[in-house]
Amino acid sequence: MSRFAVSNFDIKQLRTFLAVVEYGGVLAAAYRTGSSLSSVSRDLSALETRLGIELCRRGRSGFALTPQGEDVHSAATQLLSDLHSFEQRIQSTRQTLGGTFSLGVIDNVITNPQAGVVDALSEMHRLFPDMLINVSVHTVSLIDVQVRERKLDFAITGQPEKLEPLIYEPAFVEEQRLYMSRHSPHLEAAHDMVRSSWGSETPTVPYISRAYRTDVFSSFEHKYPLHVAARGSTLESVLASVLAGVGCALLPSHFVERVGSGDLIEIVTPDTPVIAQFHLVYRRDAADKRVISALLTRLRKT
Known part of the structure; x- marks a missing residue:
């Protein structure tokens, strides 16, 4: 038996299959996804032919997965989850290997040897040589807001305002x-x-x-x-x-x-x-970005 390799068509048909299972039938899946009934049926039939497996039973008695269909559903769910994680990681990498990263600090943080900012910037330049790193000084009352509004990617402050979308981490x-x-x-x-x-x-x-x-x-x-x-x-x-x-x-x-x-x-x-006490500040939804993770790792060592 030849080795099975996933193609782009397989991914499309697997997404259709997951939608059919999620919504409990071909008709419901077509309605909920905005696709035609014939398109959903065609994808499902093509996937069964491609795999050589009957995935589900559909008819007057209703929709039900076969035992083999349950196995494929579990595997497809894991595959597409992993694919989504991969896409997010690549997107994060593309955004951080180039482009611009904005670091905001308050007055005289950079010259404080306890802060470790200079060493962190040196490490960032080594890891992301093509990235433009902007460093700017801001007032304490506004620096958190700049991070919340995505005008800054990361900040160091002496007075956390505890804004909801942000993570505050004790630093030095x-x-x-x-x-x-x-x-x-x-x-x-x-x-x-x-x-x-x-x-x-x-x-x-x-x-x-x-x-x-x-x-x-x-x-x-x-x-x-x-x-x-x-x-x-x-x-x-x-x-x-x-x-x-x-x-x-x-x-x-x-x-x-x-x-x-x-x-x-x-x-x-x-x-x-x-x-x-000073704090590191960054958005909760940016915590897994490669550049943020690298900066956090370096600053936590100081």
């Missing part, structure tokens, strides 16, 4: 410490704030807050007599206010080490360092 943590300019007129007041207990009459210390709010920042700020003297939308803008002597601010340790300003002094408190 960032150490924040309280800094002030050594030339600030408020420096002594900041040290007094830490050294002494305070009450309602204690003078407040000027503080530069970040544009985005997180629970860990808010918790720290409410423990001390601070008043907001300025706000910054980026770490550079917060740093500028600190260096100008406006007040103190929480800044990432890695950021301060990188800028290397000798004009900054740490105000050590019992509650510092403040540890901020």
Whole structure:
């Protein structure tokens, strides 16, 4: 007996056969699939001839699968499921081996050695050399929305908005410490704030807050007599206010080490360092894409 090999015609006829079984007969299958009765009957008969097997009994007594038909139905279901998975995988591969991938981050994530973004991008370039990788910086309040609206394929944020279509995965943590300019007129007041207990009459210390709010920042700020003297939308803008002597601010340790300003002094408190948790963000329906899987694998190693 010669080996059986599946052709395109076989796939078409198997789909017809599955529809006939699903809808319980030739007439119902024709109606539900928008095909003609003769076309469905022809496909079913051709498949039986091709296989040399009677797949079903149809007539006045109703529709029923033969034992051989049940075996073919089970095998066909598995075959077409595997084919669908193959098609999806190939489509994902075609989309990611070329084309564009957009990664969004918030301010100063890329330079944080704990984030591992640079190493991940290097690995992505190695795996997908023909893919154009766009990296952009976004505000915390909008970055999740950009992923939800498919304007970004992947993001790293410090403040998850918990939007429904998205998956949020804890990534790395960032150490924040309280800094002030050594030339600030408020420096002594900041040290007094830490050294002494305070009450309602204690003078407040000027503080530069970040544009985005997180629970860990808010918790720290409410423990001390601070008043907001300025706000910054980026770490550079917060740093500028600190260096100008406006007040103190929480800044990432890695950021301060990188800028290397000798004009900054740490105000050590019992509650510092403040540890901020960052998250990876991607769409639930994109989790199995090859490029997303590769990026996740690399970032999880950091």
